[in-house]
Amino acid sequence: MHFNWKIGGEAGFGIMTSGLVFSKIATRSGYHIFDYTEYPSLIRGGHNTYEVHVSDKLVVSPQWNIDLLVCLNKETYELHKYRLTKESMVMYDPDVFEISEIHDLIPMPFKTIQKEEKIQPNMLNTVAVAASVAVLGGDLDIYKAIIHQQFDRKGKEIVDFNIKLADLGHTHATKHHNVTSILTKQLEVTQQVVITGNESFSLASVNADCRYYAAYPMSPASSILSTLAVMQRTSKMVVRHPEDEISVVNSALGASFAGVRSAVGTSGGGFALMVEALSYSGVAEIPLVVFLAMRSGPATGMPTWTEQGDLLFAVNGGHGEFPKIVLTPGDPIEMFELTQKAFDLADIYQTPVIIASDKFLSESHTSVATSTLKKMATEHKIDRGKIVTTTKQKEYLRYKTEEDGISEMLIPGQRGIFYQANSYEHLEDSHTTEDGDERIKQVTKRAAKQQTYFKNHFKPPQVFGNPEAEIVLVSYGSNKGSILDAINLLDISVAYIHFTHVFPLDEEQILKVFKPFEGKRLILVENNSQGQFGQLLRMHTGINLEEKLLKFDGRPFWPEEIASYIGNKEDAGDKNDDVRIINEEVSPEEHHKQKKALMDKLVREMA
Amino acid sequence: MDNLGFDGYAPTWCPGCGDWGIRVGIKGALEQLKLDPSQVFISFDIGCSGNMNDFLNAYAMHGLHGRSIPSAIGMKVANHTMDTIVIGGDGGIYGEGGNHFLHACRGNHDMTVIVHDNMVYGLTTGQVAPTAKKGYKSKSTPNGIIEVPVNALALAISQGATFVAQGFAGDARGLTEILKGAIMHKGFSLVNILQPCVTFNKVNTYQYYLQKVYKLDEKHDATDMHAAMERSMDILEEKYPTGILYQTERTTYHEQIDQLAGPLVNRAPNTSIDAFLPHLV
Numbered sequence: 083m084h085f086n087w088k089i090g091g092e093a094g095f096g097i098m099t100s101g102l103v104f105s106k107i108a109t110r111s112g113y114h115i116f117d118y119t120e121y122p123s124l125i126r127g128g129h130n131t132y133e134v135h136v137s138d139k140l141v142v143s144p145q146w147n148i149d150l151l152v153c154l155n156k157e158t159y160e161l162h163k164y165r166l167t168k169e170s171m172v173m174y175d176p177d178v179f180e181i182s183e184i185h186d187l188i189p190m191p192f193k194t195i196q197k198e199e200k201i202q203p204n205m206l207n208t209v210a211v212a213a214s215v216a217v218l219g220g221d222l223d224i225y226k227a228i229i230h231q232q233f234d235r236k237g238k239e240i241v242d243f244n245i246k247l248a249d250l251g252h253t254h255a256t257k258h259h260n261v262t263s264i265l266t267k268q269l270e271v272t273q274q275v276v277i278t279g280n281e282s283f284s285l286a287s288v289n290a291d292c293r294y295y296a297a298y299p300m301s302p303a304s305s306i307l308s309t310l311a312v313m314q315r316t317s318k319m320v321v322r323h324p325e326d327e328i329s330v331v332n333s334a335l336g337a338s339f340a341g342v343r344s345a346v347g348t349s350g351g352g353f354a355l356m357v358e359a360l361s362y363s364g365v366a367e368i369p370l371v372v373f374l375a376m377r378s379g380p381a382t383g384m385p386t387w388t389e390q391g392d393l394l395f396a397v398n399g400g401h402g403e404f405p406k407i408v409l410t411p412g413d414p415i416e417m418f419e420l421t422q423k424a425f426d427l428a429d430i431y432q433t434p435v436i437i438a439s440d441k442f443l444s445e446s447h448t449s450v451a452t453s454t455l456k457k458m459a460t461e462h463k464i465d466r467g468k469i470v471t472t473t474k475q476k477e478y479l480r481y482k483t484e485e486d487g488i489s490e491m492l493i494p495g496q497r498g499i500f501y502q503a504n505s506y507e508h509l510e511d512s513h514t515t516e517d518g519d520e521r522i523k524q525v526t527k528r529a530a531k532q533q534t535y536f537k538n539h540f541k542p543p544q545v546f547g548n549p550e551a552e553i554v555l556v557s558y559g560s561n562k563g564s565i566l567d568a569i570n571l572l573d574i575s576v577a578y579i580h581f582t583h584v585f586p587l588d589e590e591q592i593l594k595v596f597k598p599f600e601g602k603r604l605i606l607v608e609n610n611s612q613g614q615f616g617q618l619l620r621m622h623t624g625i626n627l628e629e630k631l632l633k634f635d636g637r638p639f640w641p642e643e644i645a646s647y648i649g650n651k652e653d654a655g656d657k658n659d660d661v662r663i664i665n666e667e668v669s670p671e672e673h674h675k676q677k678k679a680l681m682d683k684l685v686r687e688m689a
Numbered sequence: 690m691d692n693l694g695f696d697g698y699a700p701t702w703c704p705g706c707g708d709w710g711i712r713v714g715i716k717g718a719l720e721q722l723k724l725d726p727s728q729v730f731i732s733f734d735i736g737c738s739g740n741m742n743d744f745l746n747a748y749a750m751h752g753l754h755g756r757s758i759p760s761a762i763g764m765k766v767a768n769h770t771m772d773t774i775v776i777g778g779d780g781g782i783y784g785e786g787g788n789h790f791l792h793a794c795r796g797n798h799d800m801t802v803i804v805h806d807n808m809v810y811g812l813t814t815g816q817v818a819p820t821a822k823k824g825y826k827s828k829s830t831p832n833g834i835i836e837v838p839v840n841a842l843a844l845a846i847s848q849g850a851t852f853v854a855q856g857f858a859g860d861a862r863g864l865t866e867i868l869k870g871a872i873m874h875k876g877f878s879l880v881n882i883l884q885p886c887v888t889f890n891k892v893n894t895y896q897y898y899l900q901k902v903y904k905l906d907e908k909h910d911a912t913d914m915h916a917a918m919e920r921s922m923d924i925l926e927e928k929y930p931t932g933i934l935y936q937t938e939r940t941t942y943h944e945q946i947d948q949l950a951g952p953l954v955n956r957a958p959n960t961s962i963d964a965f966l967p968h969l970v
Contacts, residue, residue, distance in 0.1 A: 332760045336732065503750045
């Protein structure tokens with residue numbers, strides 16, 4: 083079973099809240115979810131949407147067709163009807179606008195209810211969610227329990243009023259529409275959390291014993307700052323919001339120098355302000371974890387939309403030559419794992435580690451069994467590498483030459499010793515130097531970390547799908563879910579090579595993974611316009627992926643888009659080298675029409 | 690290691706540079722306070738002043754130009770048992786790092802910021818600094834600087850610093866006394882130190898300062914913010930007060946963070962996520 087519920091309305095109508103509530107109703111009823119939101123960079127006005135893909139199986143991506151569209155205004159219908167079918171349910175208010183096309187209509191008198199109950203428009207979402215639960219055959223008590231959770235601290239009156247609105251919506255929908263069994267509560271319900279990439283990073287950073295987090299608000303990384311700030315009473319982490327990103331990162335380096343695990347979070351613009359300090363982290367060998375949530379750039383770009391446009395910037399961020407590690411988790415579970423690992427790697431290699439997310443991963447929720455997270459959290463053993471609280475060295479050398487490139491780092495405080503974290507080139511004992519031989523010694527030492535990393539911690543890409551497949555998709559990060567679901571949609575066998583350790587790239591280990599696919603149709607999939615990972619891969623391994631599927635309209639890939647791209651090219655027997663750019667040179671209307679035709683065809687084929 | 694003294698390498702500053710006197714003043718203050726290099730955090734800015742990193746021993750960061758205050762804030766948050774000092778120049782602290790400076794005043798972070806104020810950029814060979822007098826001619830301002838000088842003392846007082854003082858590099862003994870007070874003070878301390886740059890500044894010389902500097906007398910009430918502001922305005926007439934202009938008590942930054950009852954770096958790990966999961970279900 084797959085079902086896609088979507089709600090839309092004006093910003094300020096409570097779309098985000100009701101969407102998350104719907105996700106939780108689904109998971110508490112025993113289903114899996116993946117949700118996705120779209121909203122403009124505004125607080126009021128503008129159009130917000132929230133869609134929840136529900137399934138009785140694991141679900142890792144959004145679904146193209148909308149099965150129930152809840153329209154809190156006319157615009158919602160107009161903007162999203164191209165993703166509706168004849169079978170799609172549409173909840174709308176016939177007193178506000180009419181629908182002439184054929185759908186499974188659910189009339190709901192929102193306007194009358196608003197007037198009669200004397201409520202603000204931002205309370206109608208309660209009616210809409212309850213009505214959705216009704217027609218989908220869900221358990222209204224599950225929703226009522228959530229209402230209690232939301233409003234108990236605001237008093238009985240508010241709770242009762244919301245429950246009344248829920249009952250109203252439920253009763254009306256039941257009366258005017260047949261009841262399906264889409265959301266019927268499963269017999270066995272495993273407890274699941276509904277978690278975003280950002281929340282996963284936040285939890286994992288607590289679990290990794292991060293004690294200092296600083297950030298300047300910037301979408302789509304901001305929610306980490308607020309999440310960790312709320313958690314700090316319990317977590318005991320110090321969470322700060324300094325005057326700018328430069329202060330953010332330099333204060334984190336200060337805290338890290340003084341011995342505590344430290345992290346910062348930002349998006350492209352803020353990251354741009356931080357890169358000088360990355361370079362300092364590199365030369366002075368101060369551990370640092372940077373969370374970079376990419377959004378559509380350049381400059382202010384489209385602040386609330388997604389893109390993988392900063393990958394090469396992350397890889398190259400910082401002047402001079404120094405080791406750096408960039409990780410790209412593909413879902414909240416990988417985010418948890420790689421965040422734990424990032425803090426270890428930063429300590430072990432005493433260098434900056436960047437976790438590159440994007441709006442799609444940072445803000446989309448996925449359902450994950452609570453027990454899975456707990457298990458990952460309890461099984462993790464923190465590894466601080468060569469960071470020590472006391473040293474046995476007679477003459478302490480902070481930057482002592484070592485074959486593996488890693489010197490012992492003493493946490494300041496041991497009496498009788500001192501040293502500096504020097505941004506100038508330095509001697510082994512940390513004093514400044516401009517001597518050529520000493521320079522070579524230190525550059526070589528720092529560079530040696532890369533080989534040590536390849537040997538001990540680099541993870542080659544993982545192959546999903548059929549290893550015998552003739553078609554192989556290559557990608558990284560948040561594209562994972564849509565690619566895996568695209569493979570499931572197709573009846574031809576397709577494999578996926580998924581990168582999470584995107585920099586530095588170990589040629590030897592990567593070539594081994596690609597070897598079995600020689601001569602096959604390899605397709606690079608990226609959410610940017612320049613195929614940045616393809617460039618990186620070619621530069622470090624010589625692998626040249628000529629066929630590219632790129633998308634850069636601020637939206638993530640839908641699995642159907644990927645599947646239809648592969649399917650169509652196969653049908654046409656067209657295997658020429660090609661770069662297909664989704665949305666290029668077509669008007670939005672034309673694009674929607676084309677896409678609908680493609681999707682219809684696909685859906686027919688699959689049926 | 691038995692070299693627990695503060696003396697590092699022999700300084701490489703120009704003969705006659707004010708930095709020599711400032712270093713003597715800082716070292717004297719630290720020694721008289723019975724501190725040793727392993728009990729002190731110093732965050733050195735970039736510049737001739739910051740080059741003291743190799744001449745004055747401590748657990749130190751020698752980071753990026755203008756960013757010494759943020760780094761010091763991080764150090765102090767992580768381990769507030771360490772006395773924390775920032776050493777920088779007028780360019781790093783008031784120019785490139787001006788934003789950090791004013792916000793650190795607001796936060797009353799418990800640290801001492803020592804600014805070498807010679808009105809020029811020495812290490813980059815003599816361009817104008819933000820403290821230079823309007824009209825000062827330099828390599829980067831051949832027609833004279835258009836902007837009026839930053840009034841660091843007034844800025845600090847008005848933005849929430851709780852200890853604001855000025856010293857003169859030609860008076861190392863006086864400096865030591867001011868610096869001891871600043872280091873012992875609980876909260877954000879600014880010590881602006883007037884110094885000649887003997888190589889690049891031919892206007893603000895020792896002679897110049899000896900004429901223009903005056904010591905605050907006993908009649909000055911350092912607890913009176915208005916009086917302090919008034920004295921800080923003397924620089925508009927090229928009269929430079931030395932001594933403690935302003936001192937008040939206010940809870941420091943780290944004292945207002947519950948989780949910093951003990952030093953952050955020493956607490957036991959607290960890595961359970963269980964308490965946060967119910968909110969996500």
